Amino acid sequence: MDILKIGNKEFSSRLLSGTGKFRDKNDIKKMLEKSGSQIITVALRRVNLENPIDNILNYIPKHITLLPNTSGARNAKEAIRIAHIARVAGCGDFIKIEVIHDAKYLMPDNEETIKATKALANDGFIVLPYILPDIVTCKKLEDAGASAVMPLGSPIGSNAGLQTKSLIEMIIENSNIPVIVDAGIGLPSHAAQAMEMGADAVLINTAIATASSPALAARAFSLAIEAGRTAYLLKLQEQSKYANASSPLTGFLNL
Amino acid sequence: MSFANILKEYENFDFQNYFENVTDEMILTSIEKKELNKFDFLNLLAPKAKNYLEKLAQKAHKITVANFGYTINLYLPIYVSNYCSSNCLYCGFSKKNKIQRKKLSLEEVEIEAQEIAKSGIKSILFLTGESRKVTPLSYLCEVAKILKKQFSFVSIEVFPMSQDDYKKLFKAGVDGLTIYQEVYDKKVYQQVHVSGEKSNYDYRLETPQRGAEAGFRALNIGTLFGLGDIKKEAFFSGLHASYLSNKYLECELGLSLPRINDAEGHFKPNTILDDVTFVQIMCAYRLFLPRVEINISTRENAKFRDNLLGICATKFSAGSKTEVGGYTKARTEPQFEISDKRQSDEVIQRIQSLGYEPVYKNWESI
Numbered sequence: 001m002d003i004l005k006i007g008n009k010e011f012s013s014r015l016l017s018g019t020g021k022f023r024d025k026n027d028i029k030k031m032l033e034k035s036g037s038q039i040i041t042v043a044l045r046r047v048n049l050e051n052p053i054d055n056i057l058n059y060i061p062k063h064i065t066l067l068p069n070t071s072g073a074r075n076a077k078e079a080i081r082i083a084h085i086a087r088v089a090g091c092g093d094f095i096k097i098e099v100i101h102d103a104k105y106l107m108p109d110n111e112e113t114i115k116a117t118k119a120l121a122n123d124g125f126i127v128l129p130y131i132l133p134d135i136v137t138c139k140k141l142e143d144a145g146a147s148a149v150m151p152l153g154s155p156i157g158s159n160a161g162l163q164t165k166s167l168i169e170m171i172i173e174n175s176n177i178p179v180i181v182d183a184g185i186g187l188p189s190h191a192a193q194a195m196e197m198g199a200d201a202v203l204i205n206t207a208i209a210t211a212s213s214p215a216l217a218a219r220a221f222s223l224a225i226e227a228g229r230t231a232y233l234l235k236l237q238e239q240s241k242y243a244n245a246s247s248p249l250t251g252f253l254n255l
Numbered sequence: 256m257s258f259a260n261i262l263k264e265y266e267n268f269d270f271q272n273y274f275e276n277v278t279d280e281m282i283l284t285s286i287e288k289k290e291l292n293k294f295d296f297l298n299l300l301a302p303k304a305k306n307y308l309e310k311l312a313q314k315a316h317k318i319t320v321a322n323f324g325y326t327i328n329l330y331l332p333i334y335v336s337n338y339c340s341s342n343c344l345y346c347g348f349s350k351k352n353k354i355q356r357k358k359l360s361l362e363e364v365e366i367e368a369q370e371i372a373k374s375g376i377k378s379i380l381f382l383t384g385e386s387r388k389v390t391p392l393s394y395l396c397e398v399a400k401i402l403k404k405q406f407s408f409v410s411i412e413v414f415p416m417s418q419d420d421y422k423k424l425f426k427a428g429v430d431g432l433t434i435y436q437e438v439y440d441k442k443v444y445q446q447v448h449v450s451g452e453k454s455n456y457d458y459r460l461e462t463p464q465r466g467a468e469a470g471f472r473a474l475n476i477g478t479l480f481g482l483g484d485i486k487k488e489a490f491f492s493g494l495h496a497s498y499l500s501n502k503y504l505e506c507e508l509g510l511s512l513p514r515i516n517d518a519e520g521h522f523k524p525n526t527i528l529d530d531v532t533f534v535q536i537m538c539a540y541r542l543f544l545p546r547v548e549i550n551i552s553t554r555e556n557a558k559f560r561d562n563l564l565g566i567c568a569t570k571f572s573a574g575s576k577t578e579v580g581g582y583t584k585a586r587t588e589p590q591f592e593i594s595d596k597r598q599s600d601e602v603i604q605r606i607q608s609l610g611y612e613p614v615y616k617n618w619e620s621i
Contacts, residue, residue, distance in 0.1 A: 021324020023610045045407075048616040051375045072618060074472065074505045081621045102504040104546055157321045210320050 002229065004201055006039075006178055007094065007126030007147040009065060013038045014195070014229055015222045016067065016180060018205025019046070025059040027214045032064060035218030040064050041096050041203065043071040044086045057091070067128065069096035076115035083120050095120055096150065097129040106156045110137040114144055121145025130182055133167035135174060142177055149175060150182040150203065153194065157206045159186025162193055172198045188224030195228025196237050258498050259460055262439065262491065270297075270487055277301040286314055291543045296493055299539035300486050308535060315538035315567040318545045326612045328548070328570045330378035330410070331371050331599070334579045334590065335359045335398055339384030341451025343437075345482065345515055345522040347590045348384040350451065354588040357579040358389055364398050368405050370582040374574060374599040377616035378408040380433060382590075385414035385453055392420050396427040403428030408618040410473065414452060415462040421469030430618060431473030432466035434459070435513070439491035440483035443525065447482055463495075467503040474499060474506050475550060480533075481515030481524030489536040493543050500544065509548035509570065510540050516554050516591045530559065534566065541567040553577075556594040557605075564609055571606070574599030 004011045017037040019028055032040065040060055047068070048054040060066065068086035073079035076099060083095045097120070099112040113129045114137065121127045126147045131137055133151035141149055151168050154160035161184060162168065172179050178200035185191050191202045204221050211217035231237065277297075282304045285295035298304065299311065336358035339348045347354070359367060371379065379402055383390045395413060402409045410431035411424060421432070438444045441456050448454040463474045476495055478488040492510060500508045512533060515524040528536075537549060550570040551563050560571065574597065576582050577589040595602070606613045 021320075021326060022612055023325040024607070024612060045618045046614070046616060047619070048377065051615055054375060054615040072472070078621055082619060085619055085621065103507045104500050104504060106546070159321065206321065206324065209324050 002233065004178065006128070009126075011038045011065070011201075012036075013222070014201040015191075015218070015225050016041065016182075016201055016203035017208060017218065018203065019043070019056050019060070019209075020205055021209035022214060025056060027209075028056075028059045029061060030215040031208060031218040032061065034215040035208075035222040037218065037222065038063075038065055039067050039094075041067040041069050041205070042091065044068050044082050044089070044091070045072045047086070047089055047091070049089060065094060066091045067094045067096050068092075069130075070098050070116075071100075073097075073099050073116075074101055075099060075109070076112040076119070079112070079116040080119050083116075083125060084123075087125070093124060094126045094128065097127060108132055108152070110134060113137075114140050117141055117146050118144040121147075128180065133164045133171055135167075135170045138171050138175055142175070146177060148178040148180050148200070150180045152183040153181050153190065154184025156183045158184050159207055160184050161186055161190035165193075165197070168194070168199070169197055185221075188220045191221050192224040192228035192231075195225050196231045198232050201225075257461070258464075258495055259457060261494065261498060262460075265491075270484075270490075273297060274301045274303070274486070277303055279303065279306070282307055283310075286310055286542065293490075293494060293497070293543075296539060296543040297490060299542060300489055300536065304539075305531060305535055308531065308538075311538040311542070312534065312566050315541040316565065318541055319567040319569065322546050323569045324612075325610060326614050327564060327568065327606055328378065328614045328617050329376045329573055329599075329603070330380055330408075330570065331374060331376050331572055332380045332382055332412075332552075332575050332577065333364075333367060333371060333402070334382050334577060334581060335364055335367075336383040336386070336390045337579050337588075337590070338386040338389035339451075340386045340388065341453035342449040343451075343453055344447045344449065345479070345524075347588055352588075358383075359580060361397055361401060363580060363583075364401050367580060367582050368402055372405040375615050376573070376599065377406050378410075378618070379406040380410040380412055380431075380572075382412040383414070385451070387414060387452070392416070392423060396423055399424060399427040399429050403620060407616055407620045408473075410475070415459050416465070418465040418469050421466050421471065425470045428620070430471065431475065431507075432463065432471045433475040433509075433511075434462045434466070435477045435479055435511070436460060436492075436495070437479045438482035439478060439488055439495075443483045463499055464502070467499065467506050472505070472507060473509060473548075474503070475509035475511060475548070477511035477513060477550075479513050479515060480528035481526055483526065485526050485528050485532060485536075489539065493540055496540075496544055496547055500547070507548065508544070508546075509550050510544070511550040511552065512537060512540075513552065513554055516594070534563070537563065537567060553593040553595040554591060557597055557602075560595055561605060561609060564606065564611060571602065573597070573602035 068091040070079040070082040154163040181194040182203040412433040
């Protein structure tokens, strides 16, 4: 069985989903059912314990693993604070760190993210930091106790696909913790590509939430992720790269 | 460079001539572009761009869905005082107006806040007239603390302050600052702001910066349409937002498009912003500034607002009262007449029926 292990939990699905941007919160449950996604990220800023109708947590089945995120945090201090509030609110120990100092493009602040990761991992959180794909940052995050890294494929909401492909490839080659490609995945083919490259999982929110049928879109992404994963396990990418031998270059040596 | 200096660069800019030379091709190119520069923005504001309004609206909608999804942030205003020491020709609270003046006691703020909280909306904007004497910083800090108990996101729209004063408000729980320049045209500014502190144009212009420096996480700016030349004012508002978003990457920027409404004093607007131009400007803002919040208040009527939702609005007030104490025992004159008189739950139901998710809470008190 091909299992994704993050922290102390095991998952059979490699699609992580999100709760933002939906037309109707009732679509979230359908999306989860149809896609088989087992981890869903929730912005703590949107968790409203006082209002059951508005409370996004009430729309997520209990067997799904919550991945609260620190959306809105501008520095490590705020991210740490939000993580602790999430834990108290009953969202569990998983935390996706989003430290965004740039409201214009929503680019993560890697430096502050490392600080927050260190502090939260020390406090027993399962930390999944959202980062600009940088191998050095990833190594520092590993040392800081991150349980996975989440490099961005392209800016949030852009649907532009793997614009950072070669940077993510470096991370996949060298990482000792799961690599989850997050942000910018607009099409199932982008997700398949990330998985073929060897990413451990993909997080998709905007492309699913804003589709005319979020449930069907989630299904399409889920299938693409499975296809990409299977291809990776079969090393199809290497095969296609190296299988086209032309005339031998060393034939003259009579080996 | 300060924003005042940027404005100066346009002192002799011939907008009329520029607009006359804008071609259909220029407009179409600007609509298709991914990152618009200020001339693209200006092209979209050209009178001729109205011929491409549907195209413009489609693009604005697409960008909005990518960035905000099918959601709309809700907030409510609370007027805590209508005392004002300035005389501004267009404003219902102007000190020249013989209206009943009222300032809520802290106890009354608490009661009013409880009433507003029943709507379930967790974002509040508190407003005063501009009187440093009647509503000093200490009072505003106390109001902020009271509101913070019920609301996770608190913004202010009060008189401009120093960075130090804003820091105190930030500490007291204020998250966002709304400050409208009212009119970027300095000459008109001086004509309509006859006397009082508000007549200081330059100090007001730099107010959002002081707020950002003090730590506020959201800035909401805009021009009051009806005072200066419509297109120039729209252009300068967009430039101002762009300037601030470049300088303060960490701040969420918002733009409002208030247009003059009947207020006490019955000011006759210098210019009229019609519905078509309103939509054109709103879309131009969206294309120029893809991530900016576009805030449409109850100054606009229900039908118009509902339609703007489907284009690129991202923030609505709902069930607003613009009188001091309006949610419990309205006794004073409103600052301006509201047009969308629906209760908050009616607005919320309508938003849902239009296929959008009303967001009651979009921040956590941390």
